[in-house]
Amino acid sequence: MSTGLPKPRIEPFYFGVDKPLFGCYHRPQSELPRSCAVVLCHPMGDEYIRFHRALRQLAVHLTVVGFPVLRFDFHGCGDSAGDDLDWRISRWQADLGLAITEARRRSGSSGVALAGLRLGATLAATVGAERQDVVAAALWDPVLDGEAHLQELQALHNSMLRRAHALPQSPDGASPPPQGTLGGMPAEPELLGFRLCSALRAEIAAIDLLALAGRPARHILLVETSPDAQQARFAEHLQGLGTAPKHIAVASPQLWAWEEGVAKVVVPHSILQTITAWLAGVCS
Amino acid sequence: MREQALSFGGRPTLTGVVTWPRALAPGPTPPVTVGPPESGILPPRRAVRVVPDETAAVGLDTVGAPAVLLLNAGILHHVGPSRTYVKTARSLASLGFLVLRFDFAGVGDSLPRDDNLPFAQAAVQEVQQAMATLHALAGSTQFVLVGLCSGARVSLDAAIHDPRIIAAVLINPNMHLHDSRDEELSAGLRNRALLHHFQRLALASSFGLKNCLKTLTGNLNWPLLGQALRGFRLRNPLHGQPAGPGPRQYALDRLSILSARGVRLLHIYSEGDEGLDYFRLLLGKEADAQPMELIRGANHTFTPIWSQERLVQVICDWVRCSIPHSGRETGAA
Numbered sequence: 001m002s003t004g005l006p007k008p009r010i011e012p013f014y015f016g017v018d019k020p021l022f023g024c025y026h027r028p029q030s031e032l033p034r035s036c037a038v039v040l041c042h043p044m045g046d047e048y049i050r051f052h053r054a055l056r057q058l059a060v061h062l063t064v065v066g067f068p069v070l071r072f073d074f075h076g077c078g079d080s081a082g083d084d085l086d087w088r089i090s091r092w093q094a095d096l097g098l099a100i101t102e103a104r105r106r107s108g109s110s111g112v113a114l115a116g117l118r119l120g121a122t123l124a125a126t127v128g129a130e131r132q133d134v135v136a137a138a139l140w141d142p143v144l145d146g147e148a149h150l151q152e153l154q155a156l157h158n159s160m161l162r163r164a165h166a167l168p169q170s171p172d173g174a175s176p177p178p179q180g181t182l183g184g185m186p187a188e189p190e191l192l193g194f195r196l197c198s199a200l201r202a203e204i205a206a207i208d209l210l211a212l213a214g215r216p217a218r219h220i221l222l223v224e225t226s227p228d229a230q231q232a233r234f235a236e237h238l239q240g241l242g243t244a245p246k247h248i249a250v251a252s253p254q255l256w257a258w259e260e261g262v263a264k265v266v267v268p269h270s271i272l273q274t275i276t277a278w279l280a281g282v283c284s
Numbered sequence: 285m286r287e288q289a290l291s292f293g294g295r296p297t298l299t300g301v302v303t304w305p306r307a308l309a310p311g312p313t314p315p316v317t318v319g320p321p322e323s324g325i326l327p328p329r330r331a332v333r334v335v336p337d338e339t340a341a342v343g344l345d346t347v348g349a350p351a352v353l354l355l356n357a358g359i360l361h362h363v364g365p366s367r368t369y370v371k372t373a374r375s376l377a378s379l380g381f382l383v384l385r386f387d388f389a390g391v392g393d394s395l396p397r398d399d400n401l402p403f404a405q406a407a408v409q410e411v412q413q414a415m416a417t418l419h420a421l422a423g424s425t426q427f428v429l430v431g432l433c434s435g436a437r438v439s440l441d442a443a444i445h446d447p448r449i450i451a452a453v454l455i456n457p458n459m460h461l462h463d464s465r466d467e468e469l470s471a472g473l474r475n476r477a478l479l480h481h482f483q484r485l486a487l488a489s490s491f492g493l494k495n496c497l498k499t500l501t502g503n504l505n506w507p508l509l510g511q512a513l514r515g516f517r518l519r520n521p522l523h524g525q526p527a528g529p530g531p532r533q534y535a536l537d538r539l540s541i542l543s544a545r546g547v548r549l550l551h552i553y554s555e556g557d558e559g560l561d562y563f564r565l566l567l568g569k570e571a572d573a574q575p576m577e578l579i580r581g582a583n584h585t586f587t588p589i590w591s592q593e594r595l596v597q598v599i600c601d602w603v604r605c606s607i608p609h610s611g612r613e614t615g616a617a
Contacts, residue, residue, distance in 0.1 A: 010291075014289055053392075079301050165584075167581035192587065
């Protein structure tokens, strides 16, 4: 729809076949825009809610140094179609492929870089390993061991139930089926406000990035916020795949802990600045 | 039911998602950019629909159909805590309501303002921009506001200021009914309400056993408890006020402005939320006269899924029963 208005710095839109995926395209704000677009990969569940602002700020930082940026929501997440019962790793990997295509189409870029957090970083690594056009990948605390990740999320959920004024079941008995989209859904285990269906649980449990067969990108940044020997082993594994990853540790304990409140979002600026500076250095 | 990305408001550009009921939006829905709208009250007009891939509009028989706006919960973006705003919007759309969830300036996907307008005023202005945008898009002339926490406070303020708003659902609002410019009163009310909050949770709530365990295992929120105990040292803010109507009467006057205009108001409180104690403390016996739904066992942001479902059900049931709307859908889209 043409209105004659200047193009906004942030353009929200839906894309993909039948337009199920929500994205925000950030136009580069530098006079010398780069030829590489950046696609940001959100984490899932409660981490998506709490780190949405962080990735939005990362997008702003990246546009200032000339990158066109696409943030998008995976299927069943954020503003995209579907709900948490639709969550599947394979679907999200296909979503990321669509997002890369969309980012290149909108920006006219020849190359693409990926930046992801937690499960979003894992998706970036696995999708990048299957493609040839990913110039750089910034992997912020990627999930390396799916089973360990599930155990960590379960521990956080249990901690929430201990600390919050919230009961795991209604004290008034089972809730009647609600109106609309929530009605009639089967009971599934839940983690911090989101359902975890058995199919997704199995897919996450099978994640093992130390078995990754291809390099995710030509240039790789690995950001680690809590001491984890697995991350060092992953960096070694990436070296074995023919890359020279930059591995940095930014001590930030408690990043993933659940917090009550509507102001408990997390924006770790030092990490955002590190990723921005690194991408600016390795991408044209 | 279809969802459409929306940019509106000029400076700043605000971002949101419109959830169209099936009856109003068949076919694909491209993103729409709407220029700076007038913030004044718009006259009734024939409804319009943005047609995919064209800018033409066609008339629909939906003149006067109320639209619903979901307002940011704090600085969480427009999907809401645990995505509850998405679920609420889709459920309301399945009932035939047009729903917009958007971000205030500087929150979520919206750009920050470039003036110094305080948030309380800016937010009401941006609600008016959103209403004008829905009027331009779909001919909506009446609106229902739904907000959690600070979104509830903005909903109340906007409803008082703008006669296009015919109903509001206030979810876990706190410190929203007294004159917040009186800082001493605000501090007194908050500490007193916290004291009532801890007493209620320990002695008369579904959390009784859990709170005993929290005490034994050291999981209490000691800073908050300390603040509550300091409430003992402050005078009761509801007694001994200087000349004037007093905070309770001030609150009742605010509510009566809305009831005189026929605006329907629903408070929804989680059992674990301290706003409930503020509400009861400030209004006293008058609290029982206000439409209020209590969701037992729920926390401030409705983390357990059963509590999210209960919240969506309460909102949808109340909107469906309270808001006249001839164009409802007969089934989920």
